[in-house]
Amino acid sequence: MLVRISDRRKPNTIDDFGFGSASHKTISLMEFRYRKGTEIYGEKEPADHVYQVKRGAVRSYKLLSDGRRQIGAFHLTGDIFGLETGDQHRFTAEAVVETTVHLIKRESLQVIAATDAVVARNLLSMTTRNLEHAENHLVLLGRKTAVERVAAFLAEMDRRTEAHTMSLPMSRRDIADYLGLTIETVSRAVSRLRCEGVLNFVGNTQREIVILDRQLLQSFDPQN
Amino acid sequence: MLVRISDRRKPNTIDDFGFGSASHKTISLMEFRYRKGTEIYGEKEPADHVYQVKRGAVRSYKLLSDGRRQIGAFHLTGDIFGLETGDQHRFTAEAVVETTVHLIKRESLQVIAATDAVVARNLLSMTTRNLEHAENHLVLLGRKTAVERVAAFLAEMDRRTEAHTMSLPMSRRDIADYLGLTIETVSRAVSRLRCEGVLNFVGNTQREIVILDRQLLQSFDPQN
DNA sequence: CGATCCTTTGAAGGACGTCAAGGTCTGTGG
DNA sequence: CCACAGACCTTGACGTCCTTCAAAGGATCG
Structure with a gap:
């Protein structure tokens, strides 16, 4: 409607x-x-x-x-x-x-x-x-692990964003439903990528993300 | 090549x-x-x-x-x-x-x-x-369970086959890689559908399948 | 600044994957 | 036609990754 x-x-x-x-x-x-x-x-x-x-x-x-x-x-x-x-x-x-x-x-x-x-x-x-x-x-959806999916998602959003830091408009639930996961699994994967130095949060919200190491992010993608 | x-x-x-x-x-x-x-x-x-x-x-x-x-x-x-x-x-x-x-x-x-x-x-x-x-x-791939995937696959193949019994040309491995599963999970799902009276094998091969109850098969599809 | 929603994190459970063994089918060559 | 080899399929036991359930810590908005 x-x-x-x-x-x-x-x-x-x-x-x-x-x-x-x-x-x-x-x-x-x-x-x-x-x-x-x-x-x-x-x-x-x-x-x-x-x-x-x-x-x-x-x-x-x-x-x-x-x-x-x-x-x-x-x-x-x-x-x-x-x-x-x-x-x-x-x-x-x-x-x-x-x-x-x-x-x-x-x-x-x-x-x-x-x-x-x-x-x-x-x-x-x-x-x-x-x-x-x-x-x-x-x-x-058919063949990647949770971390690989989240990494691919972030890489896609990064590619589609001109700015240096991404401001994700969608919630964890949206991301989860895009990646065929649950919000908890998405959250854990993001946390893990953050621990490994791939990304970090910006400001005081979990939706502003800066990619610290694009090459490291790429390394999580088994495609190609 | x-x-x-x-x-x-x-x-x-x-x-x-x-x-x-x-x-x-x-x-x-x-x-x-x-x-x-x-x-x-x-x-x-x-x-x-x-x-x-x-x-x-x-x-x-x-x-x-x-x-x-x-x-x-x-x-x-x-x-x-x-x-x-x-x-x-x-x-x-x-x-x-x-x-x-x-x-x-x-x-x-x-x-x-x-x-x-x-x-x-x-x-x-x-x-x-x-x-x-x-x-x-x-x-x-994103949201269906193993049995739902196999049921959907069989329904798709059934729809695309004119004959009453299907002769699947592809192996369990092919089916698994189509459905984002392993061969064992596919095999178990087929067995379960067979136990529940949805389908049966024909002749002396596991690739000849007859759908016994299309409505029951449909009931495994949560789409629509 | 309280109410609500969202996110994170931990603990436990479950669905599917992995490993292993045995059965079935097929093709080949004797 | 039979024997054998190899590929394929099934089934069971067990492991693991992701989900589910739960609780607490932010974030947002009135």
Whole structure:
């Protein structure tokens, strides 16, 4: 269910969306804001829009009938999410923190893609990037140990963060559900990495992390 | 490395490949055969061809540096695999049993896709199908128990098999590496499902399986 | 500054992995 | 056709890594 907090219409281009079509500047972007924890769309809902994170963070997850949750991806500033080829969303998307998104109608994108090969090509390469991420995550979930998973997660977040210290928007529970672990195991793994000098906390919160030794962090990744 | 055993050139159409382009009948399909266990292509090798299983079965997997293996998918008769958007394969593909494949040059496919919107669309929907499979597998690997995983695997194979009894081409090791388990755990889960009347072995081999109660099998899947 | 949520840490339990042994199936060669 | 070798599968005993349960220490927000 879409919780509309702000609906200021902002005439804009879709270039920011990365579809690379400079020729369709007429499409307007809408800006929405979601409070922490609110749902952006639900699994199996019709996929009418494509989203881009303007500020904040989003989690995409699937639930099992008994409440077990698997987060498939986190979407950070600049990321596009909710792009479907079929007409249903395959994940539920929620704002991890207060989040602003841009969104465009999927329909308009598909109309463009039908004639513009560049846009069509970009749709494919975005889907491929998602596939690639999922494939790597399969290996993590199927074959890596707890410490390896946490190290891989931190390496991924570090890679996606420009600043020197990361401010993780998601809770230990989110991290655990992303890595197929429990919060306690995540906490223990982080503690261990901290003891071994890989990272340290910054300030007076456990979500601000600085990587002290990237090479040492890398050494925990058995991939490649 | 491609191990060419048979290279009879067969003039053919690419319709069988399911790209839905009746207008490009000039492209020839090559038929290759791979012996049991031989590599079809390796991870990070240039992706020059797209493959379709004509007979047999193929496993796609990634290896960790210490030999841990995660199988991402099994490709059975009719399945297309090795379709990449980038120019490298992201998995290693091996013949599970003696396998015959058709293959076409990726280049020719890409040339067609650039002008033919139908082919381009099919490339996208095939990639999306792969993505969807990977996403469901994430949930299995991250959040399902051993019995749930094996039940889901059997349900998947059952769904993809037309015959009443399945003849699994892959070993317990393959199944284990697909499900993120060990062979012993897979064996125990199968035994348990057999005790509970979900399935039974057929003939004098443990790879011929008949599902006795599909509804009971379904009941082991906590998804949806 | 109190209430609540989140995180950490310890202790105990359990599901799956490891190790080991024996049974089954398959292919090969006598 | 049988004998043997080797690979594969099953089953049991035991170990271990992760989970569960519990409690206490931060962090956040009113």
